[in-house]
Amino acid sequence: MIEEPTLEQLRTGDAAAYAKIYEAYRSSFIGFARKYELSEDQILEVYQDSVVKLYENVMSGKLSTLTSTLKTYLFSIGKFKIYEHLRYSQKRITRDELDFQGEAFEQPDFEETPLSEWQVSLRKHFETLGTRCKMLLTCFYLKGMSLKDIQEAEQYENINTVKAAKSRCMKQLKEKMIP
Amino acid sequence: MNREELVERYFTGRLSEDEARQLNDALQKDAAFAEEFELEKDLQAALIDKDKTALKSKLVSLEAEKFPKDQKSSNLKWWRYAAAAILIIGLSLFGALFMGDQSTPEELYAANFEPYRNIIAPVVRGENTEGLLEKSFALYERGDYNQAEQDFSTLYEATGDRYLLFYRGNALLALGRTEEAITIFKSHQETQDNFYYKSRWYLALAYLKMDKKSEAVSILEEIVTNNSYNADKAEDLLKELEY
Numbered sequence A: 001m002i003e004e005p006t007l008e009q010l011r012t013g014d015a016a017a018y019a020k021i022y023e024a025y026r027s028s029f030i031g032f033a034r035k036y037e038l039s040e041d042q043i044l045e046v047y048q049d050s051v052v053k054l055y056e057n058v059m060s061g062k063l064s065t066l067t068s069t070l071k072t073y074l075f076s077i078g079k080f081k082i083y084e085h086l087r088y089s090q091k092r093i094t095r096d097e098l099d100f101q102g103e104a105f106e107q108p109d110f111e112e113t114p115l116s117e118w119q120v121s122l123r124k125h126f127e128t129l130g131t132r133c134k135m136l137l138t139c140f141y142l143k144g145m146s147l148k149d150i151q152e153a154e155q156y157e158n159i160n161t162v163k164a165a166k167s168r169c170m171k172q173l174k175e176k177m178i179p
Numbered sequence B: 001m002n003r004e005e006l007v008e009r010y011f012t013g014r015l016s017e018d019e020a021r022q023l024n025d026a027l028q029k030d031a032a033f034a035e036e037f038e039l040e041k042d043l044q045a046a047l048i049d050k051d052k053t054a055l056k057s058k059l060v061s062l063e064a065e066k067f068p069k070d071q072k073s074s075n076l077k078w079w080r081y082a083a084a085a086i087l088i089i090g091l092s093l094f095g096a097l098f099m100g101d102q103s104t105p106e107e108l109y110a111a112n113f114e115p116y117r118n119i120i121a122p123v124v125r126g127e128n129t130e131g132l133l134e135k136s137f138a139l140y141e142r143g144d145y146n147q148a149e150q151d152f153s154t155l156y157e158a159t160g161d162r163y164l165l166f167y168r169g170n171a172l173l174a175l176g177r178t179e180e181a182i183t184i185f186k187s188h189q190e191t192q193d194n195f196y197y198k199s200r201w202y203l204a205l206a207y208l209k210m211d212k213k214s215e216a217v218s219i220l221e222e223i224v225t226n227n228s229y230n231a232d233k234a235e236d237l238l239k240e241l242e243y
Helices: A008-011 A017-034 A039-060 A070-088 A117-127 A131-142 A147-153 A159-176 B002-010 B016-031 B033-066 B076-091 B105-112 B128-143 B145-157 B163-174 B178-189 B196-208 B213-226 B231-240
Strands: none
Touching: A008 A017, A008 B128, A008 B231, A017 A039, A017 A070, A017 A147, A039 A070, A039 B163, A117 A159, A131 A147, A131 A159, A131 B016, A131 B033, A147 A159, A159 B145, B002 B016, B002 B033, B016 B033, B033 B076, B076 B213, B105 B196, B105 B231, B128 B163, B128 B231, B145 B178, B163 B178, B163 B196, B178 B196, B196 B213, B213 B231
8 A cells, every 4th residue: 555645636637646556556456357357458458547537537526535545446447447348348247246345336437438529629729729828728727726826837927917828828729619 | 706716716626515506507697608618628628638648658658667577468559559658748748747937848858759760671671680670670660669679779789780879769768768868879979970960869858858958958059050950949949948
């Protein structure tokens, strides 16, 4: 067991923190997943996708409070993914076998939802913005930094300058979306 | 609390239940505001998705680097992710996490580094090394830098062809083994072959990656002065680094 980072720390999106979690629980996840008909590669892929899902849920605010340890949460995602994987490959497995005792099985938070066409296009156009805009929008919308934090970190004159810059960047993005 | 503040609290994850209700009310009452907010949420989803791809690549490389034994049985998938890793790391926001007022040297490295393309294997037909040479450049092209790097090293020992050092340095950089890459580039630059100026450029990038700004700057300045390989990019980098 490692000293787990807090949600607040994870909320900054620091990849190193997620890599640390990945390494810390890797062997115990493999041990756990070996019970099922999965190859080592498949197990690793499920595990990687689970850590990525953890990242997504933290960053999107879906995981805003932890009722268990991070490890438990991560393993619930993993279990869900193993179940999905086995179901997809048409192997018979019951939920009991996967040891979902007492856990609600419908877990929409663990499902993968692909981006809509609009979002894909947004992602593409975002890349064409200037560095400063990309940085600003990333700080605000992805890393959850407040305008005040951004003002300090990015050395804007004051909060109003950040606000103005942010709406300019959003305007640019919108214009790219709807020319 | 005004709408702007509510939206800010939403994205910083600090919205209380009461504030969430206020936000909902406002969204229901004002269609234009709701539309704006949807766009912001879509942007958030798009940015998360982008980083998910980058994180996945990072985990795949981490797996390959730290637990190589388990990778023996890996298949094509691994190549795909490794190749994706190189592309995506370039755009990745993770570099952006180490934030300052400007792009950090590491971010600049990430935005500029791309392994130099293979211009060797299609033209070279050696005799006794034919197999390995072609194989190693095929691996390099596919993004299996780990194996390619080992093969370049073997080939260099066998043939002494110095361009192999240049490509080996590139593979090491791609693998994130920056210090080793620096050593190799320096050794490559002991003589001036056709790749010399390209090698200088990659050495500058490696220094950026290591956050050795002054070393990077002095090479970049040299590149600009000589108007050698990637002089225009070097000039841009210098601007970014405020020199």
